[in-house]
Amino acid sequence: xxxxxxxxxxxxxxxxxxxxxxxxxxxxxxxxxxxxxxxxxxxxxxxxxxxxxxxxxxxxxxxxxxxxxxxxxxxxxxxxxxxxxxxxxxxxxxxxxxxxxxxxxxxxxxxxxxxxxxxxxxxxxxxxxxxxxxxxxxxxxxxxxxxxxxxxxxxxxxxxxxxxxxxxxxxxxxxxxxxxxxxxxxxxxxxxxxxxxxxxxxxxxxxxxxxxxxxxxxxxxxxxxxxxxxxxxxxxxxxxxxxxxxxxxxxxxxxxxxxxxxxxxxxxxxxxxxxxxxxxxxxxxxxxxxxxxxxxxxxxxxxxxxxxxxxxxxxxxxxxxxxxxxxxxxxxxxxxxxxxxxxxxxxxxxxxxxxxxxxxxxxxxxxxxxxxxxxxxxxxxxxxxxxxxxxxxxxxxxxxxxxxxxxxxxxxxxxxxxxxx
Ligand SMILES: [Fe+2]
Ligand SMILES: [Fe+2]
Ligand SMILES: [Fe+2]
Numbered sequence: 001x002x003x004x005x006x007x008x009x010x011x012x013x014x015x016x017x018x019x020x021x022x023x024x025x026x027x028x029x030x031x032x033x034x035x036x037x038x039x040x041x042x043x044x045x046x047x048x049x050x051x052x053x054x055x056x057x058x059x060x061x062x063x064x065x066x067x068x069x070x071x072x073x074x075x076x077x078x079x080x081x082x083x084x085x086x087x088x089x090x091x092x093x094x095x096x097x098x099x100x101x102x103x104x105x106x107x108x109x110x111x112x113x114x115x116x117x118x119x120x121x122x123x124x125x126x127x128x129x130x131x132x133x134x135x136x137x138x139x140x141x142x143x144x145x146x147x148x149x150x151x152x153x154x155x156x157x158x159x160x161x162x163x164x165x166x167x168x169x170x171x172x173x174x175x176x177x178x179x180x181x182x183x184x185x186x187x188x189x190x191x192x193x194x195x196x197x198x199x200x201x202x203x204x205x206x207x208x209x210x211x212x213x214x215x216x217x218x219x220x221x222x223x224x225x226x227x228x229x230x231x232x233x234x235x236x237x238x239x240x241x242x243x244x245x246x247x248x249x250x251x252x253x254x255x256x257x258x259x260x261x262x263x264x265x266x267x268x269x270x271x272x273x274x275x276x277x278x279x280x281x282x283x284x285x286x287x288x289x290x291x292x293x294x295x296x297x298x299x300x301x302x303x304x305x306x307x308x309x310x311x312x313x314x315x316x317x318x319x320x321x322x323x324x325x326x327x328x329x330x331x332x333x334x335x336x337x338x339x340x341x342x343x344x345x346x347x348x349x350x351x352x353x354x355x356x357x358x359x360x361x362x363x364x365x366x367x368x369x370x371x372x373x374x375x376x377x378x379x380x381x382x383x384x385x386x387x388x389x390x391x392x393x394x395x396x397x398x399x400x401x402x403x404x405x406x407x408x409x410x411x412x413x414x415x416x417x418x419x420x421x
Contacts, residue, residue: 349391
């Protein structure tokens with residue numbers, strides 16, 4: 001585990017995709033915002049070290065909005081817009097998420113003020129150059145990205161984009177940064193980059209970021225951060241990912257997985273529902289049965305979990321173990337319809353851990369089940385050739401410990417809310 005290292009910017013760039021997921025695909029808002037920030041940084045001539053932390057913050061700037069699907073959509077919709085309370089709230093929530101995460105805390109401040117108006121009147125009390133430079137740059141880049149998409153990323157519509165930006169300049173945006181953006185927009189490469197999704201998706205690859213590599217501990221912390229975001233998408237799953245992670249690790253350990261593999265199972269458990277950020281909260285929280293089109297949307301979550309996690313270096317197993325948790329032994333699961341022996345043991349473990357934890361939690365349409373009721377359902381699924389009989393036997397042998405994990409997570413969450421209120 002000590003030899004483990006990972007490029008932080010690659011990891012953040014990859015996971016950022018999850019923050020831009022929606023029913024109709026990936027918007028790439030944050031990645032494109034980061035590219036615009038890079039143009040601005042070079043135009044005004046800021047140093048390499050400052051650029052690195054600016055781009056890191058730009059890639060995560062809307063992280064506080066991630067659990068709130070509808071509001072997140074409104075933030076990116078220039079024709080409807082979002083209410084000002086949420087605009088400042090998501091910046092503050094992003095700051096709080098990042099602040100205590102050692103390896104990402106450097107981005108917290110820039111995220112906190114990325115909607116502060118240049119002329120003041122902000123909850124922070126800041127104005128002008130008292131607002132951190134990185135926040136001011138992200139603010140301009142964020143607005144530019146939204147307006148560029150409003151005008152269909154069309155270089156011939158450069159005029160309207162600039163006019164819209166200038167309209168916001170007297171109050172909201174720093175005039176000299178808007179001027180810098182105007183200068184960038186006069187270069188053909190700017191528009192070609194904006195419309196080149198391959199470049200946007202890989203712009204960071206050729207850059208020498210000079211960051212200290214992330215350790216295994218850092219990756220676990222980042223996965224923990226994302227698990228909080230995923231679990232905030234519904235009040236019924238406030239601790240789900242953390243519990244699945246711990247129950248799956250308990251099973252993997254009992255199976256004799258190596259220390260490194262148990263570590264990977266923990267990361268996979270924390271991130272198994274990452275793709276749920278593509279599903280509207282109204283579907284995630286629906287009390288009744290889902291309609292066919294809602295089921296289709298719900299089912300896309302493991303597809304995105306896989307497509308995002310498969311891009312993380314040195315984490316080959318994590319993508320499979322995390323994303324195959326709705327695959328079944330008879331091949332009727334989703335989204336890949338992997339069957340029988342093709343389903344790795346780590347994925348079978350994750351599937352059983354996920355079902356056990358879900359049954360042990362309250363849902364909008366039923367109360368939490370005890371271990372006996374959960375066993376009946378799990379055994380039925382074994383008979384139907386959906387999940388592994390061996391893994392189910394193992395979790396039943398460990399039922400007291402597994403039940404304690406789910407209950408402890410609940411208590412920790414209640415304590416955290418109690419302390420916050
Ligand atoms: Fe924002
Ligand atoms: Fe944004
Ligand atoms: Fe799931």
